[in-house]
Amino acid sequence: MSDIAIGKASADNGIFRGVTIILMLVIGLMGFAGMILLGAYAPDLRSGRNGGAHALSNAVTGYSGLVQLAEATGRHPRILRSTHDFDTEDLLIVTPESGATDISAALNGRETKPTLFVLPKWQTMPDETHPGWARFTGLIPLHEPIGVLSPGVRFTMQRYRTGGGWLTSHDPDVRFWAPRPIQVITGIEQDNKNQDDAWRRLTPILTDERGNMVLVRVGDGPLYVLADPDLLNNRGMKDEGQAAAALGLLDWMNSTGAQSVAFDVSMNGFGHSKSPLKLLFDPPFLAMTLAIVAALALAGVHAFGRFGPPRARQRALAFGKAALIDNSALLIRKAGREARLGGRYAAAIRDRAARIFAVPARLRDGEIDDYLDSLKGQRRFTDLAQAAEAATDRHGLLEAAQALHDWQEEKNR
Structure with a gap:
C-alpha cells in the first residue's frame, strides 16, 4: 500500500504560493533586522523627555528652548552623546544634575577650550498629566551644586530671595534680570587641601546686587561656572530679554574658531551605550556585516533557483x-x-x-x-x-x- 492520498495533486493545491513565501521571508528578515538595530541603538535614541535638567528636556528645568533658539538663529547647536566628541573648539555646555556626576571627561584636555558648567538648583518630579514636563518640589540641597566640581574646587554658595533687578555684567550687551530666588557663589573654600591651585582664582562675570557671583570664570583658562541655571533653562527662555541675553552670553564665551555650540547629555544618562552588538553596524566591522548579508542573500537566491518548488510525491501503485x-x-x-x-x-x-x-x-x-x-x-x-x-x-x-x-x-x- 501507499501513504500518498488518492488522486493526483495539483500544483495550485499548496497552502502558500511561491510569491507568498518569498514575501513572508522578506518581511520576516526585515523585521528581524529592525529588531537587531533597535536592540543595538535603542539606548542612543531615547528622546530625553524625562523632565530632567539637560538639553533634550522640554521641562521647565531643561534646556531644549535654548537649543531650539540657537538653531533658529544660525548657531548650529550640537547634542553630544559621547565623551569622545569633547575634543572640539566649540563651547561645551555641561549640565550635571547632581554633585555625584563624574565630570572629569569634560575637564581633561579642555584647558584652553571654552567650557561652561551649569550647576543644579531645582528638585523636581515628573508631571503625570503632561509627559516630558516636571513639577517643582523644592530646591535641591546646597551640597549638590557645591559638589559638582569637587574635589578640584569647592565653592561657598548661598540662596536668598531677591526683589529682582538687573545683574551686573562685564559685557554691556549681556544683561540678565535676576531670577527669584537666586543661587550665587560667594567664594571658594580656602582650607580645602584637595583643591587645584590653578583653580583658586575666581573672576566674576555676572554678579548680583550684593556682589555675589552668578557666573564666574575659574582659573586663568576659559572654564566658566553658572551658579543659577534659571538664566539659561526653559524657565528663563520664556522672557524675550533673557533669551537675547543668553544668546549674547554664549557668543561671548565661545572661542574665535568655533562653528557651533555643543550641549552634552552623556552625563545626564543619554550617552552612547557600549554594546558588542553595535560593533556589527559601526566601521570597520560594518563592511564585514554587509558582506555576510550579501552572501546570505546570494545563497537564498541560489537555493530558490536551483531547487524550485517541491514536487508532489507519486503513488507507489497508481489507480486505473x-x-x-x-x-x-x-x-x-x-x-x-x-x-x-x-x-x-x-x-x-x-x-x-x-x-x-x-x-x-x-x-x-x-x-x-x-x-x-x-x-x-x-x-x-x-x-x-x-x-x-x-x-x-x-x-x-x-x-x-x-x-x-x-x-x-x-x-x-
Whole structure:
C-alpha cells in the first residue's frame, strides 16, 4: 500500500504560493533586522523627555528652548552623546544634575577650550498629566551644586530671595534680570587641601546686587561656572530679554574658531551605550556585516533557483487501467522482453481487423490471413505480421507495430 492520498495533486493545491513565501521571508528578515538595530541603538535614541535638567528636556528645568533658539538663529547647536566628541573648539555646555556626576571627561584636555558648567538648583518630579514636563518640589540641597566640581574646587554658595533687578555684567550687551530666588557663589573654600591651585582664582562675570557671583570664570583658562541655571533653562527662555541675553552670553564665551555650540547629555544618562552588538553596524566591522548579508542573500537566491518548488510525491501503485498497463509495460521493459511481443501484437491486430472487416466466422487462422491479404492496399497483412514477429530489438518492434497500425487505419478509410 501507499501513504500518498488518492488522486493526483495539483500544483495550485499548496497552502502558500511561491510569491507568498518569498514575501513572508522578506518581511520576516526585515523585521528581524529592525529588531537587531533597535536592540543595538535603542539606548542612543531615547528622546530625553524625562523632565530632567539637560538639553533634550522640554521641562521647565531643561534646556531644549535654548537649543531650539540657537538653531533658529544660525548657531548650529550640537547634542553630544559621547565623551569622545569633547575634543572640539566649540563651547561645551555641561549640565550635571547632581554633585555625584563624574565630570572629569569634560575637564581633561579642555584647558584652553571654552567650557561652561551649569550647576543644579531645582528638585523636581515628573508631571503625570503632561509627559516630558516636571513639577517643582523644592530646591535641591546646597551640597549638590557645591559638589559638582569637587574635589578640584569647592565653592561657598548661598540662596536668598531677591526683589529682582538687573545683574551686573562685564559685557554691556549681556544683561540678565535676576531670577527669584537666586543661587550665587560667594567664594571658594580656602582650607580645602584637595583643591587645584590653578583653580583658586575666581573672576566674576555676572554678579548680583550684593556682589555675589552668578557666573564666574575659574582659573586663568576659559572654564566658566553658572551658579543659577534659571538664566539659561526653559524657565528663563520664556522672557524675550533673557533669551537675547543668553544668546549674547554664549557668543561671548565661545572661542574665535568655533562653528557651533555643543550641549552634552552623556552625563545626564543619554550617552552612547557600549554594546558588542553595535560593533556589527559601526566601521570597520560594518563592511564585514554587509558582506555576510550579501552572501546570505546570494545563497537564498541560489537555493530558490536551483531547487524550485517541491514536487508532489507519486503513488507507489497508481489507480486505473492505464496505470495497470503502464506498470505491466514497465515490468516487461525491465525484463528485456519487449522484442518478443511482436507476434502477440500482430495477433491482437488480426482479431480486431476480423471484427472490423466482418471476416466470416467459419474461417480459421491461415484463412483469416488470406482474407486480410485479399483486401485492397499497398501492403499485405501477413508480411507485416511476419516483420513484427521477427523483430529483435525495441526499435524494430516499434517500426513493425507502427506499420500494422497504419495498415489498419488505411483499411478503415
